[in-house]
Amino acid sequence: MKFPVLKNDRLLRAARGEEVDRIPIWIMRQAGRYLPEFRELRSKHDFFSICQTPELAVEVSLQPVRRFDLDACIIFSDILVIPQALGMTVEMRPSIGPVLPNPIVSPDDISKLDSRADICKKLGYVAEAITLARHKLDGKVPLIGFSGAPWTLMGYMIEGGGSKTLSKAKAWLYENPESSKQILKLLTDAVVDYLIMQACAGAQLLQVFESSAEHLGPELFKTYALPYIRDISSRVKTGIKTKGLDDIPMTIFAKGAHYALKELAGSGYDVVGLDWTIRPEDARAIIGNSVTLQGNLDPCALYAPQNELKQLAKDMVNKFGKIRYIANLGHGIYPDMKPENVEILINTIHES
Template sequence: MSASKPFPPLKNDLILRAARGEKTERAPVWVMRQAGRYLPEFRAERVEHDFFKICRTPELATKVTLQPIDRYDGLLDASIIFSDILVVPQALGMTVEMVPGKGPHFPEPLVLPEDISKLNQNVDVHKELQYVFDAITMTRHALDGRVPLIGFVGAPWTLMAYMVEGGGSKTLSKAKEWIFKHPKTSHDLLQRITDVCVNFLVGQVHAGAQMLQVFESWGGELSPHDFELFSLPYLAQIAKRVKAELGSEAVPMTVFAKGSWYALEQLSEIGYEAVSLDWTHDPKAAKAITKGRVTLQGNMDPNLLYGGDEAIVAAVERMVRGFGSTGRYIANLGHGILPSVPVEAMGLFLKTVHRVGLEVAAEEEKANKN
């Protein structure tokens, strides 16, 4: 599919303005993993189709990307393309399976440093990942300008950890053994992943993505010292190189380093417009550390969506009032929505963000006039 056909005009640019630091009428809101297992309509698709088949079939990826936009009509201010961070290891030549009840599994992980020689040396993202670009273009048209479309990638350290561990891990002991025992090889691998990530993100924007997010999901498993060595330089490189390659086509970029609370100041200084926060951050403290350099995104604990209406409303009140509603803030969860969350709880979360956001915006405007 070609992205040459003009895209429909955008009707809601709230999240783009918030990311750029412009004043907004209220805080925009979206949710990580908003298209996924908590939706019965997505589970119905999974009965018929393998997870990665959905990712690799643009028509199916478009269909499930739009599911939350249709269900929560008018309540979400962004859409995120349905894909997976592990398509990058696949592009590098690794086999990744999604095992029901277990998650991702690499039948042949990287065990020894010399195993990186088995990876594809020169990855052509347009050959290996064209299905993602096609899905983005198709989805952008299907959205008809209702909300912007977010593209994404996994960060190099997180992807390396999966590639070495062979799947999820509670300790990341194998990946950490690599960075401690084989630092040079680890940096070589991280750089190769970074190169693919840069080309992949640039391609996503050319295909129609209007915003980008980089997921450092396992950032918090590193000490501050090791984060500075094995994560931060590659996160910074991604932002710098993507913007340089896109030039005037550059779009807002968000970095999400879960658990890396100690690196918030550094993350706000490496070229991203927005920094997404997990639920361990206090809004007031996060604003004091970042000093208005970036837009903050987040950060309600996803488990609060199991807490009942009263708990959800109270948490949203605290969150939106803590961050403010009209300047440099995007409401979200502190990580992805969990698979068994009731759809009604998600709806209440979104509606409450809207209500409280408008209330806080009116209060802010009144205060500014006085």
């Protein structure tokens, strides 16, 4: 598949540990509710209709790239398209967020999942959106594809939505260890197929979101998250080579997994994303320069006065250092954020 020549490859170079002329920056959830142009489009379309309509998904993906001097575009989608592909109903309810009205309650419910689902067929609309986005970007910046990680997806599928404790999902790990591994293996297979499909469609970097790692301690993470995270990176990279594609950098973002930074650095990913609750210098001391670090400004820092925001951004860069570093927030941007503050952050990073 032939695409326009890439003009800004800072993100990819930084991910591979190569020199860059300035620190690259993109922002998790950079396409979404804080932008007035997104809210206007969203008022006319259901959330998952946007995800499932390539033209709309691409329009939303490109909105922040048109507005800001970002170094990457991320395809607009949702991690819960995988449970959808496996036969679960997922709704996006106003003021609530994602809801799965028929969650997995007992091990018997696993048989209700479509374990033979053709992920590439079910989620082909994401591939179409990625290919279209690559052409619409015209090489301006690289395009990021992504997926949720198995433990995070399992949490939603059992809890029936977001949870502050994930107590139902964690209970499964203790009460139904083999059934838990059965679900995680099913999800891992789906994620692998999904990410290889995205690479074939034109994604230039792939990020895996283990957003619920903070609910696991070291032992549970070692048993129920890390093996599947490692399996994904290994199988996706092998699958990409088998397809005759060039190597594509991969990022693992495990929110709250301070206890596993060394293990994450050795899990086969090129980039380790960090949340805002760890000091950059501590993360660098643990990981060194073996992989690229990404992050990790507190999303709430964007509420700060402009001068303070600039100083916070400069301090972050100084603490990480400019080698093997991608600037980002420590989690997704909040929906009431002022776009002008986002611009200040981006410009400050580029000037650092």
